[in-house]
Amino acid sequence: MGACRNFACLLLLGLSCSVADGLGVNWGTIATHRLPSKTVAQLLQDNGIKKAKIFDADETSMKSLAGTGIEVMIAIPNDMLAMMNDYDAAKEWVKKNVTRYNFEKGVNIKYVAVGNEPFLKSYNDSFTNITFPALKNIQNALNEAGVGDTVKATIPLNADVYDSPRSNPVPSAGKFRPDIGDLMAQIVEFFSQHGAPFIVNIYPFLSLYGNSDFPIDYAFFEGTSNPVLDEGVEYTNVFDANFDTLVSALKNVGFGDLPIVVGEVGWPTDGDVNANVTMAERFYAGLLKRLAAGTPLRPNSTIEVYLFGLMDEDAKSVAPGNFERHWGLFTYDGQPKFPVDLSGKGQNQLLVGAKDVEYLPLKWCAVNPSATDLSKLADNVKYACAHADCTSLGYGCSCSGLDARANASYAFNVYFQTQNHKDESCDFQGLAAVTTQNMSHGTCNFTIQIVPSASSFRRPQLSVLLSAIAGLLSCRRFGSVRYGSTAESVRDSFVIRCAAHVTIEQQPEAKECRFRVYARVCDLDRVASFKGFESPPTSL
Numbered sequence: 421m422g423a424c425r426n427f428a429c430l431l432l433l434g435l436s437c438s439v440a441d442g443l444g445v446n447w448g449t450i451a452t453h454r455l456p457s458k459t460v461a462q463l464l465q466d467n468g469i470k471k472a473k474i475f476d477a478d479e480t481s482m483k484s485l486a487g488t489g490i491e492v493m494i495a496i497p498n499d500m501l502a503m504m505n506d507y508d509a510a511k512e513w514v515k516k517n518v519t520r521y522n523f524e525k526g527v528n529i530k531y532v533a534v535g536n537e538p539f540l541k542s543y544n545d546s547f548t549n550i551t552f553p554a555l556k557n558i559q560n561a562l563n564e565a566g567v568g569d570t571v572k573a574t575i576p577l578n579a580d581v582y583d584s585p586r587s588n589p590v591p592s593a594g595k596f597r598p599d600i601g602d603l604m605a606q607i608v609e610f611f612s613q614h615g616a617p618f619i620v621n622i623y624p625f626l627s628l629y630g631n632s633d634f635p636i637d638y639a640f641f642e643g644t645s646n647p648v649l650d651e652g653v654e655y656t657n658v659f660d661a662n663f664d665t666l667v668s669a670l671k672n673v674g675f676g677d678l679p680i681v682v683g684e685v686g687w688p689t690d691g692d693v694n695a696n697v698t699m700a701e702r703f704y705a706g707l708l709k710r711l712a713a714g715t716p717l718r719p720n721s722t723i724e725v726y727l728f729g730l731m732d733e734d735a736k737s738v739a740p741g742n743f744e745r746h747w748g749l750f751t752y753d754g755q756p757k758f759p760v761d762l763s764g765k766g767q768n769q770l771l772v773g774a775k776d777v778e779y780l781p782l783k784w785c786a787v788n789p790s791a792t793d794l795s796k797l798a799d800n801v802k803y804a805c806a807h808a809d810c811t812s813l814g815y816g817c818s819c820s821g822l823d824a825r826a827n828a829s830y831a832f833n834v835y836f837q838t839q840n841h842k843d844e845s846c847d848f849q850g851l852a853a854v855t856t857q858n859m860s861h862g863t864c865n866f867t868i869q870i871v872p873s874a875s876s877f878r879r880p881q882l883s884v885l886l887s888a889i890a891g892l893l894s895c896r897r898f899g900s901v902r903y904g905s906t907a908e909s910v911r912d913s914f915v916i917r918c919a920a921h922v923t924i925e926q927q928p929e930a931k932e933c934r935f936r937v938y939a940r941v942c943d944l945d946r947v948a949s950f951k952g953f954e955s956p957p958t959s960l
């Protein structure tokens with residue numbers, strides 16, 4: 421039915437099925453279980469998404485994007501900014517992460533994001549002095565490598581780098597934050613000289629979350645009874661007002677026409693009272709329709725945005741709030757959560773889900789029905805939730821309101837899934853048992869995890885096995901030792917490096933020895949990240 425509808429729509433309405441030109445998505449990967457990168461690249465293509473922003477330059481992601489034509493923004497994480505203050509290091513980074521992919525059917529890199537929101541107030545100036553030098557080095561290295569005309573260095577900034585004065589809180593009074601005002605003026609001038617856009621992250625959800633007086637309808641796009649009046653303009657939503665505050669801040673430093681790209685914008689679907697699929701659907705419907713119209717200070721020009729984000733990430737820090745793990749347009753397993761029309765024409769329908777997703781067996785973990793002494797339940801739930809994602813259990817969330825048993829079952833199951841159904845992971849001091857019955861009900865989904873990606877762990881390279889054997893043999897002879905072996909192969913211009921390290925730990929007086937193997941496992945087709953395992957103790 422869905423496919424049929426899509427087909428009809430393609431035939432009858434032509435362009436209306438396509439994604440708006442300026443639209444991209446953020447592809448974050450902070451999850452315990454990642455869909456294979458190739459599946460994700462296919463998901464983007466199946467939905468006509470032509471721009472992706474990633475938070476590093478991870479080889480696996482880059483490989484999957486190669487040859488797709490998808491325009492990519494790669495990134496240098498904040499903790500690498502200091503290193504990039506050295507021009508040689510910047511050149512090396514550009515060589516390894518940009519020019520390396522610059523070949524036919526390579527990766528269509530458009531931007532290099534230097535840091536991510538480095539001037540956030542909560543970072544206490546940790547990156548204030550090192551970001552601009554890093555930006556300059558990267559752009560110069562791009563120029564020197566001969567790709568500076570097509571690849572631009574820029575900095576995704578948080579909207580807290582600018583503001584309007586409390587005494588006159590209107591967009592036209594926007595200015596950069598005084599403590600970084602001079603720095604921002606220099607950065608903006610540099611962007612302008614090099615043809616790079618200003619990238620800003622705008623979150624109406626956070627405006628609402630952080631402020632109980634915030635009028636809820638001002639976060640959406642359907643009008644409000646209390647618009648902000650500014651020099652004859654009526655602002656009816658915080659997105660426009662925020663964007664135009666930036667336009668004013670740019671004007672104030674002499675660059676009112678600098679292109680602006682919204683690096684992140686979106687609405688989460690769980691983890692807070694205002695985060696659910698209804699609210700997210702409402703937000704996206706309004707946002708996507710608006711983008712073509714521009715804002716009062718930049719009318720009639722399509723706003724380029726990267727939606728945040730592509731999929732839920734169950735291992736993100738919840739320091740900002742429990743909603744952090746629920747920003748996806750898609751669930752953790754690449755399935756669409758709500759109808760949306762990425763072309764901005766308001767014909768909402770479900771996006772195309774990820775194909776050929778491999779799941780763990782249909783088994784859940786739940787409170788054992790025959791368990792009677794529940795006095796240790798709370799401690800065990802606490803343990804499960806410290807090691808797995810329980811953010812759906814909170815007040816106003818999709819699984820709030822469960823009774824104590826169901827609540828504990830939810831926690832046990834999410835732990836069991838995170839642990840890939842490992843034998844001992846559904847015990848909880850005898851309180852839990854495995855079941856084949858789906859306990860989901862209402863909005864509360866008791867999920868089944870996907871098979872961990874790049875599970876070439878099951879197919880270890882010879883070097884890993886050799887190292888493991890070496891480890892076992894030397895257990896008896898040495899106190900502590902490291903073995904390493906690497907193998908390298910070049911394929912389609914990609915260098916694949918496989919390495920294995922063994923660490924043997926033995927206390928002088930110990931009666932047993934353990935070894936650990938850390939390996940960069942890979943097969944011909946994909947490179948996995950570092951994996952490790954610890955041997956069972958060997959008695960001496």
Ligand SMILES: *[C@@H]1O[C@H](CO)[C@@H](O)[C@H](O)[C@H]1NC(C)=O
Binds near residue numbers: 542543544546
């Ligand atoms: C910034 O400073 C505050 C208050 O001194 C502190 O609580 C916080 O941990 C600091 N953050 C960072 C990233 O250093």
Ligand SMILES: *[C@@H]1O[C@H](CO)[C@@H](O)[C@H](O)[C@H]1NC(C)=O
Binds near residue numbers: 546548
């Ligand atoms: C940044 O540089 C300024 C001026 O050189 C200096 O006063 C300030 O302490 C530096 N800040 C940090 C966090 O290093």
Ligand SMILES: *[C@@H]1O[C@H](CO)[C@@H](O)[C@H](O)[C@H]1NC(C)=O
Binds near residue numbers: 694695699
């Ligand atoms: C979504 O959240 C809004 C605001 O809290 C609430 O009014 C609405 O009932 C919620 N919808 C669902 C389906 O939970």
Ligand SMILES: *[C@@H]1O[C@H](CO)[C@@H](O)[C@H](O)[C@H]1NC(C)=O
Binds near residue numbers: 719720
């Ligand atoms: C924007 O478009 C509207 C409607 O088409 C038109 O009335 C208006 O003059 C345009 N504004 C600018 C600045 O081009």
Ligand SMILES: *[C@@H]1O[C@H](CO)[C@@H](O)[C@H](O)[C@H]1NC(C)=O
Binds near residue numbers: 801
């Ligand atoms: C369910 O578990 C969560 C997470 O530990 C806890 O905060 C909440 O109070 C529990 N609710 C019930 C009804 O037991």
Ligand SMILES: *[C@@H]1O[C@H](CO)[C@@H](O)[C@H](O)[C@H]1NC(C)=O
Binds near residue numbers: 859
């Ligand atoms: C479990 O049931 C829920 C509906 O109650 C459904 O959405 C979900 O897909 C089911 N899970 C599996 C693995 O079948």
Ligand SMILES: *[C@@H]1O[C@H](CO)[C@@H](O)[C@H](O)[C@H]1NC(C)=O
Binds near residue numbers: 755865868
């Ligand atoms: C519910 O769980 C099933 C699998 O267990 C998954 O396919 C689906 O995407 C989940 N739905 C939501 C909304 O989390």
Ligand SMILES: CC(=O)N[C@H]1CO[C@H](CO)[C@@H](O)[C@@H]1O
Binds near residue numbers: 476479497513516517
């Ligand atoms: C930020 C990032 O992903 N950098 C990568 C650049 O390339 C080197 C070599 O391939 C990687 O080790 C870095 O992680």
